[in-house]
Amino acid sequence: MEKQHNLSKNQKIIFDLIDKSPEPLKAYSILFNVQKKGIKAPLQVYRALDKLVEIGKIHKIESRNAFIACQNSSCQISKATAFSICESCENVSEISNSKLSKYLSNFADESGMKYNKYNLEFFGLCKKCKSK
Amino acid sequence: MEKQHNLSKNQKIIFDLIDKSPEPLKAYSILFNVQKKGIKAPLQVYRALDKLVEIGKIHKIESRNAFIACQNSSCQISKATAFSICESCENVSEISNSKLSKYLSNFADESGMKYNKYNLEFFGLCKKCKSK
């Protein structure tokens, strides 16, 4: 049983927006979208984003500075994230592949480094864009 | 035989700086460091960085907005990058592991997406920081 996180007001507003979005959202685009709900300043957005990332409800797509909701039901794998990104239409989706996550979670090399987290971004053309 | 890229003046100045640095460098830190060599504006730095990334001489560490020189002799793998990042001392090094790169380059799932590039960042504690 994992910890229940009761989202605060701002966290909930921002999570709902991201969760409903079919595409990753950028911080300032979030800001513009929630101003009618009383969230007026960048910091309010960034604080909520930080928390949501921390508890695994959303992930940051580093190469795009954008955020998407976790697709993997309970975010246990927020320390092991993989995404596919279409370089044409910019569609992003979270990859949920147990072989891949096992392989990467168990990866070790000669560096003596202990890895406890990874983030992987694949780039390419999605089905639609490929056939254009 | 791979293509020879003759770096331009600005590209060379900036590559040399990054190549000599033991740690990833950020764009504005690069800017401050090369002002004495006549590079005065952010755009001059970003243009050189873009080109150097494009030809694989350097890589961008997305989670850090910083740049490091390619460690893999000829940068053939600039479309297949993997890094280990120490979350304590922020040391970054490029992972050169043929099994890993083969595994990821050949990765395919049911999405129908054709992947032609990936970037992987591992996080953890390096040997030194682990033993502290």
Next chain:
DNA sequence: TAACACTATGTAATAATATAACATTTACAA
């Protein structure tokens, strides 16, 4: 319930990262 710690919020200012637009120059192949 009072005291405490912790989390979240509000607000203003500013720092850090990156790009647009336009003019000019250089490299070099046709």
Next chain:
DNA sequence: TTGTAAATGTTATATTATTACATAGTGTTA
């Protein structure tokens, strides 16, 4: 030697993110 692509120079501005400080809410626990 002319055409073209790449690179440069410069100013302004857009985008992304944080610092600093004050206040308010939430949930223990004494």
